[in-house]
Amino acid sequence: MPDNIEKTEKLEMAKTYDPSLVEGKQYRYWEESGFFHAEVDTEKPAFSIVMPPPNVTGALHLGHAMDGAIQDILTRFKRMQGYNTLWLPGTDHAGIATQAKVEEQLVKEGTSRVELGREKFLERVWEWKHQYGGRITQQLRRLGASCDWERERFTMDEGCSKAVREAFVKLYDKGLIYRGNYIINWCPKCHTTISDIEVEHVDSEGNLYHLRYPVKDSDEALVVATTRPETMFGDTAVAVHPDDERYRHLIGKTVLLPLTDREIPIIADDYVEREFGTGALKITPAHDTNDFEIGLRHHLPQIVVLDKEAKMNENAGKYVGMDRFEARAAVVKELKTEGILLKIEPHANAVGECYRCSTVIEPMVSKQWFVKMDPLAKPAIDVVKDSRLEFIPDRFEKIYLGWMENIRDWCISRQLWWGHRIPVWYCEDCGHEICASSDPAKCPACGANHLKQDPDVLDTWFSSGLWPFSTLGWPEETPELKQFYPTSVLVTGRDIIFFWVARMIVMGLEFKNEVPFPKVMIHGLVLDAQGRKMSKSLGNGVDPIEVIDQYGADTLRFMLITGNTPGNDLRFQPERLEATRNFSNKIWNASRYVLMNLEDYVEGPRGELTLADRWILSRYDSTVEKGTEALENFDLGEGGRLLYEFIWNEFCDWYIELTKPRLYDKENVLARHTAQSVLLEVLEGTLRLLHPYMPFLTEEIWQNLPVPGDSIMMQSWPKLPDYQDSVAEANMTLLMEAIKAIRNIRAEMKVAPGQKVEILILAPDNLQRAVLEDGKADILKLAGGASVELFETLAEKPSQAASAVLEGVEIYLPLKGLMDLDKEIVRLEKEISLATLEQQSLEAKLSNPGFTNKAPAQVVAKERERLEGIVARTAALEERIRDLKATL
Structure with missing residues (x-):
């Protein structure tokens, strides 16, 4: 980190998270600190992505936002894993669209490109590009994109233009580019x-x-x-x-x-x-x-x-x-x-x-420039068929192959002025045709200097097809090209496979003899709530910047990534934004709680871990393992879901509540310190897991934690701490199920929140009874109990008591005078109905040879054990109903 850059100023953590106070500040800190920049470092493994270059005329839309969020998640993940990580950004000159924008301006000024002439018109386009062309890259910064902006490229910058000429000349010299009359698609408006x-x-x-x-x-x-x-x-x-x-x-x-x-x-x-x-x-x-x-x-x-x-x-x-x-x-x-x-x-x-x-x-039949695609398509087909290049999900492979196997020659000339001009000259004296990488001074055939360059420009997709290697310095063999090509993965929408992906594969194989990327991750489109494509004509578009202004970038990113599977379209539903903002506030408030209870924390050895400690550490271990696996498999939505479940349901709703008695006990210093230590370890590690998804929120919280380092994004990815404890997870699950069952009874019987109730628990199994005995304090606190009594057997079960049946455990809440017996019977019958459905599903599964013969033996045994538990639970519920009916 440069000497003059200091860690961001800590804000006192307010009651609710305000992205507007955090996002701009943190992004400036990251960019000014050079955290996004990658130098060539052959000591580290490389990970690289090239950004699909948005049009220089463009503004961020939800498709860009989803695409950018996915790339940023992968980039931040790999950076934290220790890779030399390059996410190379850039923009496309967008020949038709940009020329149209400038021509619109000229019409308002009462002139036209024809009146200006080609040279003056191109000067105006470059002026427009310098004035307006950076809008979308600034908007990508608002999204949190951790691109190496020091390496930003433009399809018409000097390096890319040199690459375009080199590629054209090489294809021309091989006879793969020709000029001829052929049927083309002509736009009468764009001309x-x-x-x-x-x-x-x-x-x-x-x-x-x-x-x-x-x-x-x-x-x-x-x-x-x-x-x-x-x-x-x-x-x-x-x-x-x-x-x-x-x-x-x-x-x-x-x-x-x-x-x-x-x-x-x-x-x-x-x-x-x-x-x-x-x-x-x-x-x-x-x-x-x-x-x-x-x-x-x-x-x-x-x-x-x-x-x-x-x-x-x-x-x-x-x-x-x-x-x-x-x-x-x-x-x-x-x-x-x-x-x-x-x-x-x-x-x-x-x-x-x-x-x-x-x-x-x-x-229309017209004389145009074409690329012969048959000889170029064959190797591009072979690399997919022999799995040197994979599509994620793999169903897009068929679409790609279908296009490539029925490919026609590619018309690459455009009747525009803005773009890469075709590097072909015609001798006006002898008619000789000259194709050259640099402008020729005279005709090599007759020596005359009366040369006229072809007026057309190249299809924008020609330069975009060279993007993975032209941006790294090709045709020169630069150190960047050696380290970062082939790139690691391409991320793009399903609507652009043939527009761009196929052409990059063709060009990469032709000029570098390598695929430009071994994996292509395809995401779907963002549709409106009714499943329609967003468009100006329908008026159903959503401006991502307005969403960021209202909810924050992290909320938008997480909403776009979660609740969806790779390759599928996503419906944009505002209520999901609200839910994700609530998740952000949940994390923020949980972190505030931890920080408020770390004021006297000093790092040191822990005391004996409680069941809750062992359980949360085991669940954290599992989240690290499965969350990492999801990202490695490009299943970002599943990774986000795992984190959401762990943070909200396990860490916040359960573990934090279970730590409060120890944290509030100033007398037992070691127990308090142990709770603090586990809270800090799990919170800090979970923030690192969440950072690729929610970079701003996690950075702001992490900066307030008592941990060393300049930025969370420069920390290492959490490694498996080896806290797996299946016994602790099973025991804690039993305790939580008991507490949830009591809470459900209270809610359904409308017992006032402040009213304490007696709790009777029948647990014939010694181990289960011991777990619940040790957890009595937690049951009293979290289930609103006045007392908890455990029994190995009950000579007579309480008559006027609401009850719940777990696997091997029965819970009774004596509610004499508070309970409607008929209502309780209906409630128990509903439980039996649900249990019966689950039983039928398991029986069907276990009677299917396709499952029992192919699934691992331990998985089949576990399902049989589940079935036995459900059967026993159903029997206990039916017995309870008979007992209640006998009292009526």
């Missing part, structure tokens, strides 16, 4: 191509138009069914299935294209679905992805009938200049007038929309 996976398919109500195409030199006609009659001017064939007997005799003939009388052939292709529409399909290769592939197979011409604004071009005859949807209405009207339109059927289909602006996408 650029977008990839297949950036097209969102939205269910839409449309029509199926049945059109009559006359067969030349015949009285016959083919009737085709289409959803887009305005594209018919680009038809270059009609296709039928080769086995369709209705049309087999027409294959090889031609039809006259309506409204043009242009002849087009009738072809046979297996792609045609005989059952769809009329079984005859008009083929428009320049404006339909599937038609394009059919056109290639049959060597059909490609006639483009729409321009970049999605308006009809000169090939559409008199409809030139019309918007595509306006033209559809006009064409349908003329077809109807000419008797060509036979009928219109309602037809629902999925319409492709731009993921950025929701404009309907136009498939």
Whole structure:
């Protein structure tokens, strides 16, 4: 820690936890102290994560918050385990979105990018980036992200840009990048191509138009069914299935294209679905992805009938200049007038929309740059099939393989100005094409210096695909690259597997001959309470910063992580925020109680441990073991649940209450010291376990504890203290069950909280009786007892007494004059019903050979023992009901 940084100022612990007084202070302390920074250290094992770079235009949303919380939990966990830990942050230049933002500004100023020119426009974009681009990284700090901000990267910084050029040139030189005419997705509003996976398919109500195409030199006609009659001017064939007997005799003939009388052939292709529409399909290769592939197979011409604004071009005859949807209405009207339109059927289909602006996408043949994906996809498939790369949960492996095994060439050019410009130049004198890592001065073919660079930029995902190694210095073999690549795990949402994950795997294998990460942890989406995706149009979005302002970052993080399993979507429910805030206050108040009772604490040897001490230490030991295992297995929700149960139900509700008599006994110094020592050990260790989940709260409390160190985040992860004590756990469980049973009777019989009651306990088993005898003081205090009497046998059971039956133990509360016998019988019958259900479940389990033959023998024996206990308990309850009925 730098010499000028001191531990944070301690606040007097208020009655309730106020995150606003803690979070900013603690984060500044962590960052200024350099706790997040990682230097190369080959003496330590490495753990590294690269942050999925959020768009530089973005603001934190709940998906970012969940993603960031998961990465931070893993990072803090591994840092505490002693790894040389790097969480590398950064942002993406977001070509389409960023250019749109700046163009919006220019419109307000009464100008445009065209008027400014490319160079001046790019200057404006960089100005915008420097002014607004850091918003989301500041918001990630609010979340508690322990990134190495000293290593923050940007997809268009100097190092990443060098890597992009190097990758492009290497792929180009290997013949894996080419330029050609191909069908692409064109956004008429953003004025650029977008990839297949950036097209969102939205269910839409449309029509199926049945059109009559006359067969030349015949009285016959083919009737085709289409959803887009305005594209018919680009038809270059009609296709039928080769086995369709209705049309087999027409294959090889031609039809006259309506409204043009242009002849087009009738072809046979297996792609045609005989059952769809009329079984005859008009083929428009320049404006339909599937038609394009059919056109290639049959060597059909490609006639483009729409321009970049999605308006009809000169090939559409008199409809030139019309918007595509306006033209559809006009064409349908003329077809109807000419008797060509036979009928219109309602037809629902999925319409492709731009993921950025929701404009309907136009498939269009265009000259673009592509990456050949087949040779690159094979090794990326193999690493998953042979388990060199694993998805968590593994069900996402099938989705990944499904995409990769059906992959098409990747269109990487975008008609934008903001982005990595394609490093290809054309000689204006001889037409030679030059691809180079640095700008060429002259044409290597003819020596001329009249060179013009390709105007397009690369798809944003091209640079993002290099992210795991470009951020570490590639193409140079830097020390950081050697230590931190491959990274340890990738954390990302299920909606981005092909957008980003697949491309990183492809690029990592191609340029580093290694997977970029051995594990991919997939989390679900955060939905609203009704299970809908959050969106501006629905108005159901939730701003994480507003949640943090109201509840604190720890509450948001813990709520997003717990109550869910890996890969599943999470419904955002405000009531869960309230419950998690209550949990924070529970921890805070428990810690205040411990601290108030540590004022005279001096470290030293403990006295004899009580049953409660041995029990809590054993439960703490188990929580360390299972909590660590959950994090190692990326089951963060289960790890959080274990901590919640241990802290709330065991440490706070039971152990703290059980320590009070010793802590308040100033005479028995050793007993008081022992209780203090166990409280401090368990609290401090539990705070370390909880720290990755709730970093701010745990740091603030830990700073107030009498323990050495600069920060909880720099402490070691708790190791198993080897306090496992199954006898103590069983005995304490018996004592707690007895106390809970008495409390339940009091509550159901509406005994006033301050009213003490006699407690009679029948415990034939000597060991059980001894445990309850030793715990009499705890029963009196925690169950509101006036007296506790234990019996090995009872000659006559109390008649007017409420009762509870545990395994091997019966408890009676004489409530003469306070008890409604009929009500007590109903209560006991309810207990029998619940016990019967549990008995039936166990009997079914034990009668299943799949369980009894495969489960460990000790597990089966334990279940049989449980069944015997339930049967005995049910019998005792039934006997008690008979006794009560006899007194009525």
